[in-house]
Amino acid sequence: MAKHHIAAVVNGDPVEFLCEPGDTLLDVLRDALGLTGTKEGCSTGDCGACSVTVDGRLVCACLMLGVEAAGTSIGTIEGMANGEELHPLQRKFLEHAALQCGICTPGFLVAAKSLLERSPDPTETEVRYWLAGNLCRCTGYDKIVRAVLDAAAEMRGA
Amino acid sequence: MRYEAPNTLDQAVALLAAELGEARVLAGGTDLLVQMRTDVIDPVLLVDIKGIAETRQIREEAGGFRIGAAVTGAELKEYPRLGSVWPGVVEAANLIGSTQIQGRATMGGNLCNGSPAADSVPALIAAGARASIVGPQGRRDVAVEDVMLAPRKLSLAKGEIVASFLLPAKPPRTGDAYLRFIPRTEMDIAVVGCGICLTLDARGACTAARVSLGAVAERPLLVAEAARVLTGNEALPVLLQKLDAAARAACRPIDDKRGTKDYRIKVAGVLARRAAQIAYQRARES
Ligand SMILES: Cc1cc2nc3c(=O)[nH]c(=O)nc-3n(C[C@H](O)[C@H](O)[C@H](O)COP(=O)(O)OP(=O)(O)OC[C@H]3O[C@@H](n4cnc5c(N)ncnc54)[C@H](O)[C@@H]3O)c2cc1C
Ligand code: FES
Numbered sequence: 001m002a003k004h005h006i007a008a009v010v011n012g013d014p015v016e017f018l019c020e021p022g023d024t025l026l027d028v029l030r031d032a033l034g035l036t037g038t039k040e041g042c043s044t045g046d047c048g049a050c051s052v053t054v055d056g057r058l059v060c061a062c063l064m065l066g067v068e069a070a071g072t073s074i075g076t077i078e079g080m081a082n083g084e085e086l087h088p089l090q091r092k093f094l095e096h097a098a099l100q101c102g103i104c105t106p107g108f109l110v111a112a113k114s115l116l117e118r119s120p121d122p123t124e125t126e127v128r129y130w131l132a133g134n135l136c137r138c139t140g141y142d143k144i145v146r147a148v149l150d151a152a153a154e155m156r157g158a
Numbered sequence: 159m160r161y162e163a164p165n166t167l168d169q170a171v172a173l174l175a176a177e178l179g180e181a182r183v184l185a186g187g188t189d190l191l192v193q194m195r196t197d198v199i200d201p202v203l204l205v206d207i208k209g210i211a212e213t214r215q216i217r218e219e220a221g222g223f224r225i226g227a228a229v230t231g232a233e234l235k236e237y238p239r240l241g242s243v244w245p246g247v248v249e250a251a252n253l254i255g256s257t258q259i260q261g262r263a264t265m266g267g268n269l270c271n272g273s274p275a276a277d278s279v280p281a282l283i284a285a286g287a288r289a290s291i292v293g294p295q296g297r298r299d300v301a302v303e304d305v306m307l308a309p310r311k312l313s314l315a316k317g318e319i320v321a322s323f324l325l326p327a328k329p330p331r332t333g334d335a336y337l338r339f340i341p342r343t344e345m346d347i348a349v350v351g352c353g354i355c356l357t358l359d360a361r362g363a364c365t366a367a368r369v370s371l372g373a374v375a376e377r378p379l380l381v382a383e384a385a386r387v388l389t390g391n392e393a394l395p396v397l398l399q400k401l402d403a404a405a406r407a408a409c410r411p412i413d414d415k416r417g418t419k420d421y422r423i424k425v426a427g428v429l430a431r432r433a434a435q436i437a438y439q440r441a442r443e444s
């Protein structure tokens with residue numbers, strides 16, 4: 001079967017890749033584009049480790065095909081820091097020790113960034129519901145939620 | 159496996175109809191990709207319908223709303239007015255999965271995946287929604303309760319696609335609601351789901367109702383008897399007790415890891431009462 005030739009934008013840069021019809025966007029990001037910050041936990045939509053944005057919408061990269069990415073603009077964890085300068089969410093995750101093994105962290109950061117773009121001043125409940133599709137086996141979530149709320153406050157200039 | 163992304167329904171139908179092997183419509187892929195990944199299905203053709211305008215639009219029609227079958231849960235929630243006119247439908251669609259799933263999951267996929275526990279389906283049934291189905295023989299309109307037959311079995315012929323849903327004009331003093339019970343607060347499949355839509359007269363008595371139950375039978379049910387008791391003359395607490403009994407009587411559930419038969423039957427009655435109370439409140443305020 002002929003591979004599909006796909007053009008998209010990833011973290012602001014135009015990219016092109018070849019993929020099989022059955023390859024997921026997660027396979028493409030990690031294997032074809034070498035963007036291994038997006039993690040594979042379950043491959044069935046349950047854990048959120050593969051969270052990315054597609055045209056501004058938060059999705060699981062494991063539940064989308066690479067071919068479906070044609071013409072879209074994708075945001076991954078690699079696009080979050082500005083060069084050496086960490087995003088406030090990244091800094092707050094470090095400050096609050098909101099990670100242990102770290103495999104869930106890129107997904108949480110991408111998901112939290114997407115929340116704060118829509119809702120700059122979320123309640124704790126809002127944060128917990130928005131992040132309900134991101135699983136963490138290490139932290140117990142509390143520090144993650146605190147880090148997100150603290151980053152939101154800083155980003156609002158509070 | 160081949161992947162096709164046609165721009166018209168006719169092309170999509172022709173592709174599906176011509177494929178001799180297993181062909182599947184691809185909407186949000188949140189069921190399909192999981193089933194492919196876990197080897198439940200192994201299609202030779204995927205026809206992505208998201209490039210087809212009708213499947214992706216919401217517009218006002220005949221006083222109600224025409225909703226494309228491939229509109230996502232997140233888009234439904236953002237569409238102005240829809241959530242205030244048919245809050246039960248929007249809330250039900252928004253119960254599907256996490257934020258990430260909401261970004262992709264569609265009501266067309268929820269219905270056509272053929273799960274008796276699909277959350278948006280009882281809400282669509284209660285609201286009196288109709289599915290507009292396009293296939294090799296042309297277009298037909300079918301009540302949503304007549305689309306699913308049994309787990310993974312639909313009344314769609316080969317090559318047929320659900321293109322859109324029509325939510326009817328909502329009569330005055332009408333309210334809808336959907337409630338589901340899951341063992342935790344997010345990210346689980348319904349033990350029972352209940353959608354109710356009811357219409358009140360000027361004095362506040364119920365004149366028409368539709369009650370639908372999910373996850374208590376081989377497919378989502380429209381429970382005529384439960385609707386009938388709601389239009390009786392008794393006081394509200396009596397009506398709700400009768401509704402509870404009628405909902406329980408309609409259940410023919412299975413035992414599984416999420417709940418036993420007895421438990422599902424009991425919860426169906428409780429949810430029916432609670433959903434009816436929300437629908438009453440919304441009907442009074444509408
Ligand atoms: C983590 C997770 C959590 C979930 N939680 C819930 C939940 O709480 N409640 C719930 O109800 N579901 C849940 N689901 C299941 C799933 O997300 C929903 O059923 C969703 O609505 C499916 O829509 P989709 O567009 O992704 O369908 P797809 O996966 O694209 O399609 C599903 C099936 O329907 C067929 N199909 C799709 N669209 C059409 C059409 N227009 N015409 C004809 N056939 C069509 C496809 O061929 C396929 O067989 C969950 C799934 C995941 C992965
Ligand atoms: S890897 Fe995609 S949700 Fe787990």
Ligand code: FES
Binds near residue numbers: 099100102136
């Ligand atoms: S830090 Fe280990 S899973 Fe979250």
